[in-house]
Amino acid sequence: MSAEAGELVTFTGLKKVYHLPGLEVPVLHGIDLTIRAGEFTAIMGASGSGKSTLMNIIGFLDRPSEGAYHFKGEDVTALDDDGESRIRNREIGFIYQNFNLLPRCTAFENIALPLFYRDDVEDERAAVTHALEIVGLSDRGHHKPNELSGGQRQRVAIARALVGNPAILLADEPTGALDSKTGQEIMDLFRALHGRGCTIIMVTHDRQVASHCKRIIEIKDGRITSDSLT
Numbered sequence: 001m002s003a004e005a006g007e008l009v010t011f012t013g014l015k016k017v018y019h020l021p022g023l024e025v026p027v028l029h030g031i032d033l034t035i036r037a038g039e040f041t042a043i044m045g046a047s048g049s050g051k052s053t054l055m056n057i058i059g060f061l062d063r064p065s066e067g068a069y070h071f072k073g074e075d076v077t078a079l080d081d082d083g084e085s086r087i088r089n090r091e092i093g094f095i096y097q098n099f100n101l102l103p104r105c106t107a108f109e110n111i112a113l114p115l116f117y118r119d120d121v122e123d124e125r126a127a128v129t130h131a132l133e134i135v136g137l138s139d140r141g142h143h144k145p146n147e148l149s150g151g152q153r154q155r156v157a158i159a160r161a162l163v164g165n166p167a168i169l170l171a172d173e174p175t176g177a178l179d180s181k182t183g184q185e186i187m188d189l190f191r192a193l194h195g196r197g198c199t200i201i202m203v204t205h206d207r208q209v210a211s212h213c214k215r216i217i218e219i220k221d222g223r224i225t226s227d228s229l230t
C-alpha cells in the first residue's frame with residue numbers, strides 16, 4: 001500500500017457495467033484517475049455520460065465492475081459492505097442538487113446526523129456549531145428546511161457534509177436547483193472551503209460554475225476525454 005503523497009483516490013482501468021434483467025449496461029469504460037488532497041475538481045459531461053456513476057464509486061455508494069480503486073493508498077476494490085460504510089461515514093461528505101434534508105428536523109439536527117454514525121467526534125454540539133459558522137448560518141440552527149431559502153438549505157447540506165471533517169466533499173450538481181446569483185454564492189462558499197484545504201469534487205453542467213474549480217475533467221460516454229487545470 002504505497003501511495004504517492006496526498007493521493008486520495010486512484011482509479012486504474014475502472015469499469016462499471018450495470019446489470020438489468022436480460023440487459024447489460026456498460027457505463028464506465030476504463031477510467032484512470034488520481035485525485036489528490038486539496039484539489040478542487042469539476043466533472044463535466046453530457047447527461048448519461050457516467051458522472052454520477054463515477055461519483056457514487058468514489059463515495060463508496062457503488063462498486064466498480066472491473067479495475068482497481070485505491071483510497072489513500074489502500075486497495076478498496078473488494079471491500080465488504082461494512083468496510084465500505086466505515087470509510088464512507090468517515091471520509092466522504094455528500095452534497096446533492098436537491099439538498100436531501102430531513103424536513104422535520106432543524107438545520108442543527110440535519111447537520112448532526114452524520115455524527116450519529118461516528119464514535120470518534122467528542123463534542124458533537126461544538127462540531128455542528130462550528131459547521132454552521134463555516135457556512136454562515138450561525139443564526140439559523142433552529143430553522144427547519146421549509147423556513148430557509150434554497151441557498152440556505154444548500155448551506156445546511158454543505159455543513160452536514162463537512163461536519164465530520166471528511167477527506168472529500170462530493171457534490172453532484174450542487175447549484176443545479178439554484179438561481180444563478182445563489183449558485184454564485186454557493187460557489188464562493190466552495191472556494192472558501194477549498195481555501196481551508198478541503199478536497200472537493202463537483203459535477204456540473206455549467207461552464208461558469210466549473211470555472212471556479214482548479215481542475216476540469218470532461219467525460220464522454222464513460223471515458224475521460226479531457227483533464228486540465230484552469
Ligand SMILES: Nc1ncnc2c1ncn2[C@@H]1O[C@H](COP(=O)(O)OP(=O)(O)OP(=O)(O)O)[C@@H](O)[C@H]1O
Pocket residue numbers: 018019020025027045046047048049050051052053054
Ligand atoms: N442503477 C442503474 N442501473 C442501470 N443503469 C444505470 C443505473 N444508474 C445509471 N445507469 C445508466 O448509466 C448511464 C450513466 O448514468 P449517470 O447517472 O452516471 O449519468 P450522469 O452523467 O450523471 O447523467 P446526468 O447528467 O443526467 O445526471 C445512464 O445511461 C444510465 O441510464
Ligand SMILES: [Mg+2]
Pocket residue numbers: 051052053172
Ligand atoms: Mg448525474
